[in-house]
Amino acid sequence: MKQHKLAARVEQISPFQVMAVLEKAKALEAEGKPVIHLEIGEPDFSAVxxxxxxxxxxxxxxxxxxxxxxxxxxxxxxxxxxxxxxxxxxxxxxxxxxxxxxxxxxxxxxxxxxxxxxxxxxxxxxxxxxxxxxxxxxxxxxxxxxxxxxxxxxxxxxxxxxxxxxxxxxxxxxxxxxxxxxxxxxxxxxxxxxxxxxxxxxxxxxxxxxxxxxxxxxxxxxxxxxxxxxxxxxxxxxxxxxxxxxxxxxxxxxxxxxxxxxxxxxxxxxxxxxxxxxxxGQDVLDECEQRRQTLNARRLVLLKGLERLGLPVASPAQGAFYVYVDVSSVTQDAMAWCLALLETEYVALTPGADFGSKDANLYVRFAYACDEMDLLEALSRIERFIKK
Ligand SMILES: Cc1ncc(COP(=O)(O)O)c(C=O)c1O
The missing domain is CATH 3.40.640.10 (Type I PLP-dependent aspartate aminotransferase-like (Major domain))
Structure with a gap:
């Protein structure tokens, strides 16, 4: 019988931890739970x-x-x-x-x-x-x-x-x-x-x-x-x-x-x-600039909220739509923390281990590709979660 055998390199690719978060988020959504997605590295806009x-x-x-x-x-x-x-x-x-x-x-x-x-x-x-x-x-x-x-x-x-x-x-x-x-x-x-x-x-x-x-x-x-x-x-x-x-x-x-x-x-x-x-075209570039300003406003909301929660931003978040946050004051296992946060408060984040290895268990990535109201709601849910 023919043995099915994948190339050895496939074995070396470990699945992203965020996939477990995504799967859990989908299951919760199927149950009607109001999940806020801060794990997705994709703008929430479509093309102009x-x-x-x-x-x-x-x-x-x-x-x-x-x-x-x-x-x-x-x-x-x-x-x-x-x-x-x-x-x-x-x-x-x-x-x-x-x-x-x-x-x-x-x-x-x-x-x-x-x-x-x-x-x-x-x-x-x-x-x-x-x-x-x-x-x-x-x-x-x-x-x-x-x-x-x-x-x-x-x-x-x-x-x-x-x-x-x-x-x-x-x-x-x-x-x-x-x-x-x-x-x-x-x-x-x-x-x-x-x-x-x-x-x-x-x-x-x-x-x-x-x-x-x-x-x-x-x-x-x-x-x-x-x-x-x-x-x-x-x-x-x-x-x-x-x-x-x-x-x-x-x-x-x-x-x-x-x-x-x-x-x-x-x-x-x-x-x-x-x-x-x-x-x-200039009209499209103008719209993209407006969107950049919208993203910046969200970034400022998120940075202020994180400061209030006492969760330090690990490096100056000056661009893209990501903030890398040091969660060592609340956990030594960012992946477990992300899953628990998702299960109890329905907020999805990406654990640091997807991006590297050194101290990755102490960081999570927030993506602010969602509207300001959702960001504020996510922050208050995280606050409740931390205080529990
Ligand atoms: C740093 C970086 N490079 C490359 C990519 C791949 O992007 P795409 O293939 O959609 O252009 C991404 C996607 O998130 C990214 O974050």
Whole structure:
């Protein structure tokens, strides 16, 4: 009889702890319980209506076939123009590879730059799928210990000290998931210098670009032409399900990235690409700015509420829509605490263990992608839970 056997790498992917939270939340909702979702890393907005209309129009006009592997030229020109007007940086459209979400971009990046047997340095905590993209090409993610007082960023000194002959590069994100921290220009500059000197590559995931409330909203592309940058329409443009993102590569990597894009994806979704061109219209950008302000107002409500509860925010939550909270005053087991909170007060959060290992049992991530009334209600339920 044929033995069913999955590839060994599948075994190495542990399921996200938040899945247990989600399942429990679904079961409670099925019983009619009023669950408040602060665990979901997805904007509670949908795409701006002009963008949706452009998508409908693309279908009506049958613009549904494959596109060029690296994306529609018009879309790449619009992204290039956006970099120039919004971030004062020149990025030739040829350097922009349009991908199926940032996820597609990260997989492309791993395939482009990382050899089997290599390792890639990332901060602990960081976006959990990164390690699996690297694993997919036979390499290994090494999560470097960080300190809450340093906003969970790896220091260039630590990168240098840990660097090995097998180290391919450093992957960062700003604003960060799960911490919401925004890296400073001087930090990215010094990390770039370090990585350059060590002969590796630097990737900055800018998927939350635009969602910055404090600190400088800049692109690492303004620091050097040979930084690799990931971005997406998922967050700032609230287009998660449209599956569209991009990777910016240096001139010398365009040909290789194109070959890989052809082979891995053929092209990113064409309807989404046609719609996304409309995302750079001033009216759409104005609406996105309004949404940013709405998110900021929620962030301030959450920060104030957490302060009142005596739950310290672990690092300055300056961007994205996340706050990483130190719950060590109420538990030593964040996962168990999250489940108990959900079961008794119907508030869903993500335990820190999904993002890293060092002291992860002492942190939880709040996502403020829900309206202010729900946030206030969640805070008062948490207060009741803590006081019990
Ligand atoms: C830091 C980071 N990078 C990449 C992604 C993947 O996003 P997408 O594939 O929807 O563009 C996410 C999703 O939450 C993320 O938080």
């Amino acid at each position: 209506s002009q963008v949706e209309q452009a998508g409908i129009q693309a279908i009506e006009q049958h613009q549904t076939g494959y596109t060029a592997a690296t994306g529609l030229l018009e879309l790449k020109q619009a992204i290039s123009h956006y970099y120039a007007s919004q971030y004062q940086v020149e990025v030739a459209p040829e350097r922009i590879i349009v991908t199926p979400g940032a996820s597609g971009g990260l997989l492309l990046m791993a395939s482009l730059m990382v050899n089997a047997g290599d390792d890639v340095l990332m901060p602990d905590p960081c976006y959990p799928c990164n390690r699996h993209f690297v694993m997919q090409v036979g390499a290994r993610a090494r999560l470097l210990e960080t300190r809450a007082e340093e906003a969970f960023a790896m220091t260039p000194e630590a990168v240098e000290a840990t660097w090995q002959a097998t180290t391919s590069g450093v992957w960062l994100a700003s604003p960060s998931n799960p911490t919401g921290a925004v890296l400073s220009r001087s930090y990215v500059e010094s990390m770039y210098d370090t990585v350059q000197r060590l002969g590796g590559h630097l990737l900055v995931d800018e998927i939350y670009q635009g969602l910055v409330y404090e600190g400088e909203d800049f692109s690492a592309l303004s620091i050097a032409d040979d930084v690799f940058v990931i971005n997406s329409f998922s967050k700032y443009f609230a287009m998660t399900g449209w599956r569209l993102g991009w990777l910016v590569v240096p001139e010398w990597a365009v040909e290789g990235a194109t070959k890989l894009a052809q082979n891995l994806f053929i092209s990113a979704p064409s309807v989404s690409q046609h719609a996304a061109i409309r995302a750079f």
